[in-house]
Amino acid sequence: xxxxxxxxxxxxxxxxxxxxxxxxxxxxxxxxxxxxxxxxxxxxxxxxxxxxxxxxxxxxxxxxxxxxxxxxxxxxx
Amino acid sequence: xxxxxxxxxxxxxxxxxxxxxxxxxxxxxxxxxxxxxxxxxxxxxxxxxxxxxxxxxxxxxxxxxxxxxxxxxxxxxxxxxxxxxxxxxxxxxxxxxxxxxxxxxxxxxxxxxxxxxxxxxxxxxxxxxxxxxxxxxxxxxxxxxxxxxxxxxxxxxxxxxxxxxxxxxxxxxxxxxxxxxxxxxxxxxxxxxxxxxxxxxxxxxxxxxxxxxxxxxxxxxxxxxxxxxxxxxxxxxxxxxxxxxxxxxxxxxxxxxxxxxxxxxxxxxxxxxxxxxxxxxxxxxxxxxxxxxxxxxxxxxxxxxxxxxxxxxxxxxxxxxxxxxxxxxxxxxxxxxxxxxxxxxxxxxxxxxxxxxxxxxxxxxxxxxxxxxxxxxxxxxxxxxxxxxxxxxxxxxxxxxxxxxxxxxxxxxxxxxxxxxxxxxxxxxxxxxxxxxxxxxxxxxxxxxxxxxxx
Numbered sequence: 001x002x003x004x005x006x007x008x009x010x011x012x013x014x015x016x017x018x019x020x021x022x023x024x025x026x027x028x029x030x031x032x033x034x035x036x037x038x039x040x041x042x043x044x045x046x047x048x049x050x051x052x053x054x055x056x057x058x059x060x061x062x063x064x065x066x067x068x069x070x071x072x073x074x075x076x077x
Numbered sequence: 078x079x080x081x082x083x084x085x086x087x088x089x090x091x092x093x094x095x096x097x098x099x100x101x102x103x104x105x106x107x108x109x110x111x112x113x114x115x116x117x118x119x120x121x122x123x124x125x126x127x128x129x130x131x132x133x134x135x136x137x138x139x140x141x142x143x144x145x146x147x148x149x150x151x152x153x154x155x156x157x158x159x160x161x162x163x164x165x166x167x168x169x170x171x172x173x174x175x176x177x178x179x180x181x182x183x184x185x186x187x188x189x190x191x192x193x194x195x196x197x198x199x200x201x202x203x204x205x206x207x208x209x210x211x212x213x214x215x216x217x218x219x220x221x222x223x224x225x226x227x228x229x230x231x232x233x234x235x236x237x238x239x240x241x242x243x244x245x246x247x248x249x250x251x252x253x254x255x256x257x258x259x260x261x262x263x264x265x266x267x268x269x270x271x272x273x274x275x276x277x278x279x280x281x282x283x284x285x286x287x288x289x290x291x292x293x294x295x296x297x298x299x300x301x302x303x304x305x306x307x308x309x310x311x312x313x314x315x316x317x318x319x320x321x322x323x324x325x326x327x328x329x330x331x332x333x334x335x336x337x338x339x340x341x342x343x344x345x346x347x348x349x350x351x352x353x354x355x356x357x358x359x360x361x362x363x364x365x366x367x368x369x370x371x372x373x374x375x376x377x378x379x380x381x382x383x384x385x386x387x388x389x390x391x392x393x394x395x396x397x398x399x400x401x402x403x404x405x406x407x408x409x410x411x412x413x414x415x416x417x418x419x420x421x422x423x424x425x426x427x428x429x430x431x432x433x434x435x436x437x438x439x440x441x442x443x444x445x446x447x448x449x450x451x452x453x454x455x456x457x458x459x460x461x462x463x464x465x466x467x468x469x470x471x472x473x474x475x476x477x478x479x480x481x482x483x484x485x486x487x488x489x490x491x492x493x494x495x496x497x498x499x500x501x502x503x504x505x506x507x508x509x510x511x512x513x514x515x516x517x518x519x520x521x522x523x524x525x526x527x528x529x530x531x532x
Contacts, residue, residue: 042428
């Protein structure tokens with residue numbers, strides 16, 4: 001099952017804003033071009049694309065948690 | 078009462094700058110830091126350091142309770158807020174004063190007053206400063222809008238009176254366009270804000286951004302002349318100069334005097350900056366806002382006046398009267414500052430929080446590099462991307478641009494992507510050298526491909 005990794009160090013978010021639902025929930029269909037989360041790095045928000053297609057299995061990194069480049073953010077089956 | 082022990086409530090290069098100023102005055106220093114900043118340069122330089130929370134700024138550098146506790150736990154008697162973070166937060170200034178500590182900056186009431194756009198504009202008008210001409214309050218229909226536009230002169234901006242953030246702003250170049258656009262603007266404002274009221278403001282085409290440094294002790298105020306900050310990307314200043322190029326001496330004196338008038342009118346205490354739009358075509362300037370803190374670009378003013386602005390802030394906050402008289406403030410030569418950010422200018426300025434392998438810094442008379450770097454430093458990803466500021470000082474503007482180009486060639490921050498290539502390209506721009514630049518110049522220049530891999 002492919003892992004989606006963080007392209008940059010920063011703070012990972014599951015949703016586009018604190019009031020919104022998460023980009024994906026387990027069982028959702030995922031296209032390679034879909035955004036699955038945001039990494040905030042130096043006050044800039046970078047969209048994290050799935051880059052694989054399949055079924056979303058869940059987030060690995062917590063919402064609003066610090067992540068390092070290469071950390072697994074989520075899994076797609 | 079003179080400050081004995083200063084809490085530095087900031088991070089990065091400005092924390093280093095504040096510690097140096099405090100040390101020059103024999104003031105003890107306490108550096109706060111988040112868990113992500115335990116190894117930053119300011120922590121190594123300060124007499125003491127204290128952790129105030131986890132990496133996110135909201136739980137550390139923006140946490141008033143955490144900062145107050147740090148001040149009390151370390152026995153600090155004053156707090157310097159730097160720039161950004163809580164530097165213009167009246168609640169923070171008030172909370173510090175309520176604890177019986179000194180806030181290095183103006184009173185909370187002045188921060189409140191200057192932080193409110195409408196109140197700042199009214200205060201500036203009352204102090205005799207020119208502001209961007211606009212309708213006297215709101216206009217309700219196309220006829221009123223037309224009357225207001227005729228009075229301020231075309232082109233005009235049509236804004237929602239209740240709006241903000243640029244939403245729904247339209248430009249009308251003539252009466253026909255205004256008559257056509259005003260009803261659209263009105264219904265959009267009604268839909269977006271539940272209020273169809275409009276505001277008409279004169280559009281200053283391709284304005285320059287000029288600002289004046291002031292210092293006040295509550296009674297007296299002086300200016301330290303002006304800075305040119307027209308090179309901006311996404312409203313962030315990129316390259317700054319002291320003074321502004323091509324100003325007549327009459328205009329320079331008028332703009333500087335108006336800043337002092339405003340500082341006196343509010344009984345300003347500390348260092349501040351009065352910002353203006355400048356219309357190159359008409360030679361008119363217009364007040365836009367006042368910043369009640371030290372600014373990133375303060376070093377260019379220090380280079381041309383020889384005044385240590387941060388040390389002066391600390392003296393004033395400690396209760397001393399202004400140590401500088403206006404007629405003793407003189408400008409010597411020209412200074413330029415460029416902001417070195419951890420961003421890749423060749424990839425849409427993508428942030429690059431990497432590890433600095435090694436650094437080589439240009440040295441010599443008239444060169445200054447304000448930064449918080451050391452060999453092996455890992456740049457944390459949680460804060461803004463400013464790494465440092467390269468500043469040069471030379472007899473004239475052309476010499477200063479040449480000197481900046483040379484200094485940039487000698488500055489190496491290996492292991493990082495930075496905005497150094499952008500500044501090298503700017504230093505060789507004929508438009509910049511000739512002064513054919515304004516606040517709307519840089520972004521189209523970048524979009525036109527003036528910055529390339531080989532630049």
